[in-house]
Structures are given as structure tokens and as C-alpha cells.
Amino acid sequence: MLIGLAKRALFETDKRLLWKLAWNMGWKGFRSIQKHKKRLRNGRFFPPYLYISIVNSCNLRCQGCWVDVAHKQHTIDVPALNRMIDTAKKQGNAFFGILGGEPFMHKGLFDVLEAHPNVYFQVFTNGHFITDEVAKRLRKCGNVTPLISIEGSELISDQRRGKSSVFEQSMTGVKNCVKNKVMTGVCTSLCQSNFDDLLNEAWIDRLVDLGVLYTWFHIYRPVGPQPTPELALTQAQQRQAREFVVNMRCKKPIIIIDAYYDANGEALCPAATGFTHHINPWGGIEPCPIIQFAKESIHDARPLDEVFNESSYLSDFRELAAKHTRGCIALERPDLIESLVARHGAEDNTARKTALAELKAANVYPSQYMPDQTPIPEKSWLYRVAKKIAFHEYGVYTKHFKIENWQDPMAAEKKQDALIQIHSKEPAASNK
Numbered sequence: 113m114l115i116g117l118a119k120r121a122l123f124e125t126d127k128r129l130l131w132k133l134a135w136n137m138g139w140k141g142f143r144s145i146q147k148h149k150k151r152l153r154n155g156r157f158f159p160p161y162l163y164i165s166i167v168n169s170c171n172l173r174c175q176g177c178w179v180d181v182a183h184k185q186h187t188i189d190v191p192a193l194n195r196m197i198d199t200a201k202k203q204g205n206a207f208f209g210i211l212g213g214e215p216f217m218h219k220g221l222f223d224v225l226e227a228h229p230n231v232y233f234q235v236f237t238n239g240h241f242i243t244d245e246v247a248k249r250l251r252k253c254g255n256v257t258p259l260i261s262i263e264g265s266e267l268i269s270d271q272r273r274g275k276s277s278v279f280e281q282s283m284t285g286v287k288n289c290v291k292n293k294v295m296t297g298v299c300t301s302l303c304q305s306n307f308d309d310l311l312n313e314a315w316i317d318r319l320v321d322l323g324v325l326y327t328w329f330h331i332y333r334p335v336g337p338q339p340t341p342e343l344a345l346t347q348a349q350q351r352q353a354r355e356f357v358v359n360m361r362c363k364k365p366i367i368i369i370d371a372y373y374d375a376n377g378e379a380l381c382p383a384a385t386g387f388t389h390h391i392n393p394w395g396g397i398e399p400c401p402i403i404q405f406a407k408e409s410i411h412d413a414r415p416l417d418e419v420f421n422e423s424s425y426l427s428d429f430r431e432l433a434a435k436h437t438r439g440c441i442a443l444e445r446p447d448l449i450e451s452l453v454a455r456h457g458a459e460d461n462t463a464r465k466t467a468l469a470e471l472k473a474a475n476v477y478p479s480q481y482m483p484d485q486t487p488i489p490e491k492s493w494l495y496r497v498a499k500k501i502a503f504h505e506y507g508v509y510t511k512h513f514k515i516e517n518w519q520d521p522m523a524a525e526k527k528q529d530a531l532i533q534i535h536s537k538e539p540a541a542s543n544k
Contacts, residue, residue, distance in 0.1 A: 114494065116365030124323050126293040132254045133295060137232035140206035145502045147204035152386070152506060157427070158420045161388040162200060163209040163401060166193065166221065168393040168463065170214040172238055173274030174263070175343060176303075178336030178402055179213055180463035186393045190220035190227075192410060196391070197228055199416040206231045211401065213393070216241035225253045234259055236299070238278070239285025247288040259297040259328060260286050264306035272305060290323035297369075298324050302353055303332035303343035311356055316364050326367035329353055333443065334477060335402045337466060347478035354480070354488050361492045372439075372480040375499035377487030379480040381440055384433035385506050389426060396461040399429045402442050403449060404467045405458040425456040434508040439481025446474035 121130060141160075148160040166188050170181035188196075197208065208231060215221055215235050225233055232255050239260035242250075250256055262282055263272040269279035289296040298319055300310050309315070311329070319327055331350055334341045345353070354373060361368050374380055382388045383400040390398045396406030397419065407425035410416055420426065432452055433441040442449055450471050452458070460467040490496040 113361075113363060113365055113492075117367065120320075120323075120365050121295075121325060124290070124293065125295050125325065126251055126254070129251065129254050129293070129295055132229075133232065133257070136230065136255055137207050140204075140231070142501065144204040144206050148386070149506065151203075156421050157386060158200075158203045158205075158417050159386055159389045160203075160205055161207055161209065161382075162196075162205065163211055163388055163390040164188070164193070164196070165211040165213065165391065165393050165401065166215055166224075167213040167218040169217045170212055170238075171217070171240060171275070172214070172278065175272050175274070175340045176301075176332060176334055176336060176338065178333075178404060178462075181213055183463035185217075186463070187218050187220075188391070188393060188395055188410070190223050192395065193220070193224050194227055196410050196416055197224070197231065201228070201231060203417055208233050209388075210235045212236070214238055214241065216246070222249060222253070225256050229253075229255055231255065233257070234297075236261070237285070238273070239282040239289075240278075242285035242288050244288050244291070247292040247294055250289065250294045251292045257295045257297060258285070258289055259299050260289075261299050261301070262286075262310070263300060263303075265309050268305050268309065272303075286322060286324065295326075296324050297326040297328060299328040299330060301330045301332045302345060302349075304345065305343060307345065307349060307353075311353055313360070313364075316360055316366060316368075320364060320366050324366065326369060328369040328371075329357060331372070331480070333402050333440070335442065335470070335474070337464060337470060339470075339474075341475060341477070344477050347482060350478065350480055351482060351485060351488070358488055358491055361490070361495055373487075374504045375490050375496040377489040378505075379438040379482070379487075380503075380505050380509070381433055381438070382503075384430050384441070385504075385508050386430055387503070387506070389420070392461050394461055396459075397423070397426065398461065399426060399433075400442070403429075404460065404462050405449075405453045406461045407456050407458045425452075425458055428452060428456065430508065434511070437479070437481050438509055439479030443477040443479045444481070446471055446476070 144160040151158060168180050169185040210233055215237055235256060235258050237258055237260055260282055263269050266279045270276050286296060302311060331345060332343050334344045357368050357370050371382055372379060390401045391410055392398055395410040397408045398404060398406050408419045408423050412419050429452060432448055437444050
């Protein structure tokens with residue numbers, strides 16, 4: 113598998129792009145993690161990886177989207193983006209996730225990518241704006257990989273994303289990137305309607321045949337103004353997805369990413385560990401993209417490193433999440449997020465200004481934390497080593513985590529009852 117993956121990378125991707133990946137994301141990324149660990153030991157904080165939503169606009173209307181894509185366009189302007197990235201680079205950061213909305217609707221996207229050739233960018237996109245010309249420009253940049261979302265078959269993609277011919281246009285974006293030897297990824301938000309179609313070997317084989325070098329399976333989060341809860345996975349399905357990913361990593365010549373487990377298969381939350389936080393299109397600094405409340409901003413007068421280090425809101429979030437679950441606190445304990453927001457006076461950073469009402473009305477859903485199940489550790493030695501170096505708990509759960517230490521016993525009891533009811537249900541039928 114590893115030999116096959118190496119051959120694919122060498123022959124299917126521009127060599128200069130591979131060098132950029134190895135140096136900017138690989139070596140510099142490793143150094144950024146070491147600096148993050150050193151900061152934590154010294155009582156300081158700055159996340160080594162930032163998710164940056166640069167624009168709220170999008171050409172699609174996906175089920176369960178939490179971004180205000182239909183509202184008036186708002187962007188982080190290029191000077192502000194450059195200042196933020198420059199500050200992060202001084203902290204050792206070398207890898208940035210660019211989100212939207214649809215990032216390619218930001219007119220200054222390439223200005224930012226080209227202004228920072230010494231770091232690496234991953235752009236989360238639906239691929240519709242990646243023409244052959246755009247793909248050529250991505251290749252010229254060399255320091256960016258597009259991660260193109262595919263949400264199911266032709267019919268399911270249209271249902272999930274609120275428009276016709278979505279699958280075809282996204283696949284055109286994939287093919288344009290591959291044709292121009294850009295390192296290309298495909299991601300999927302696994303939900304009830306695409307679970308059987310895309311979580312299988314045939315789909316992985318198709319991605320390999322297309323020339324895709326990595327894929328990423330997210331878990332659908334029922335949040336936002338239209339959470340569409342019927343799409344949420346059961347905990348059994350989430351465990352099935354974990355087992356599938358672990359097995360395919362040892363079998364297929366393609367990189368398979370996940371964001372919820374360490375090398376031993378123990379669940380974790382990247383925001384709770386401090387590995388990453390999120391910047392929204394208005395510049396607000398949020399714990400993660402689905403928790404749309406902020407106390408601080410990249411536009412604050414203080415330097416960004418001081419903002420992160422001195423934020424009691426973000427610090428309390430990490431401690432709160434680590435104390436109560438190794439999974440997703442936004443899914444399992446929305447009541448605690450509500451209390452956190454009230455305690456700090458964090459502001460609703462959405463354009464619709466209904467995030468608090470959505471939080472109050474939120475149901476309880478299972479996430480990746482399964483204390484009654486044996487963890488599924490990595491089988492591939494390469495992934496085990498990589499995760500032990502870069503993607504683990506950084507001591508936060510060892511220090512804080514006690515599942516029985518609920519702040520609100522009644523809320524805990526209701527949570528457990530709700531999870532029992534969810535676990536007892538058979539997986540919902542696919543919407544095919």
C-alpha cells in the first residue's frame with residue numbers, strides 16, 4: 113500500500129508541489145507542533161492550525177449548513193488575512209485551512225495564497241469554480257491543496273446541496289485539478305443519505321482511479337438554522353466508519369484522513385485539545401466552526417498571539433470540553449455551550465442572529481466518544497507514528513477528563529437517556 117501510494121504521489125503530482133507539501137506542511141508542520149507543545153508546557157497558548165472562513169457566500173444551499181450563505185456577502189479582506197497569517201507564522205504555524213462559504217468566491221483568495229509561499233493551505237471547496245485555468249494557477253502556487261466535497265451520487269448530491277448537477281460540476285473540478293497534477297483531495301460529510309454509497313471500497317477505488325491522493329470522511333453535524341436531524345449517524349455507524357477508515361489505510365494507495373481519534377483509537381476533539389480554533393468571515397475567533405459565538409476578534413487592537421493566549425472564553429471552552437467528554441461537546445452537551453456563552457457574554461457571530469435560539473433548541477446527538485466500546489487503534493504503523501507526533505490529546509484529557517463529574521446531574525441524566533434512545537434505534541433508511 114505504501115509503495116503504491118508513493119508511486120502515485122511521484123508520478124501523478126507535480127514534483128515541485130510534492131516538495132512544497134513535504135517542506136511547508138511536513139517539516140514545518142512538525143516544527144509547529146513541537147512549538148505548540150513547548151508553549152503549553154510554558155503556560156502559553158496559540159493553536160498550531162487555524163481554520164479560516166474567509167467568506168460567507170456560497171453558490172449552494174446544503175442541508176445542515178451553519179454558514180449564512182444567503183445573506184449579504186462578507187469577507188475577511190486581504191490585508192487582515194495577511195496580518196493574521198504573518199502573526200501565526202511568527203508562532204511557527206505553517207498549515208492553514210481555508211473555508212467559506214465557498215472560498216473561491218473570495219476575489220482575493222489567490223492574492224493570499226501567492227503572498228505566503230512558505231506555508232501550506234488546504235482549501236475546502238465544492239469544486240464548482242475550479243476551471244482548468246484556476247487549476248493551472250493552483251499548480252503555479254504550489255503551496256495549496258483543494259479538498260473538494262462530494263456528498264453522494266448524482267441524485268443524493270442534488271438533494272444534499274440544494275441544486276441540480278452538483279455532482280457533475282464537483283467532479284469536473286476534481287478532474288481539472290488532477291489533469292494539472294495538483295495534489296487533490298475529496299471529502300465527504302457522512303450522513304444517512306450517503307453512508308452506504310460512499311463508505312465502501314468501490315468509492316475509494318474510484319477516487320484512486322481518478323487520481324485523487326487523499327480523502328477525508330467528516331461526520332455530519334446537525335446544527336444551524338435547518339439542522340436536518342434525520343441525516344445524523346447513529347453511534348454504531350460512526351464506529352463502522354472508524355473501522356472502515358482504519359482498515360482501508362492498510363489496503364488502499366490513498367491517504368485517508370480523520371479528525372476525531374488518536375493513534376490508539378481514543379476519541380478526541382481538536383478544539384478541546386487546542387490543536388485548532390476557527391476564524392469566521394467577520395473575524396470572530398470561535399472554538400470551532402459549528403460553535404458560532406465569539407468574544408474576541410482578529411481585528412482587536414491587541415496582537416493576535418496575545419488575543420489567543422489571554423482569551424478566558426477559549427480557555428474555558430477547552431477545559432469545559434475536556435472535563436465532560438472526549439467527543440463533540442456541541443452535539444452531546446449543548447446546554448454546557450449555552451452556559452459558557454452566557455458566562456462570558458460571547459456574541460452571536462452569525463448574520464441571522466439566531467444562533468442562541470438554535471443552541472437552546474438543540475437536540476442531543478451521539479458523537480465519536482464511545483466509553484462502552486473498545487477503541488479501534490490504528491493498524492498502519494505510519495498513521496500511528498504520525499498521530500503520536502501531531503494528533504493526540506496534548507495532556508488535556510489526562511488533566512481534566514472525568515465523565516462522572518457533570519456540572520448538572522439532571523442534564524447528565526437527560527443526556528444519557530437521550531443517547532440510550534438514539535443507540536437503540538436501527539440506522540435510518542437512506543434517502544435514495
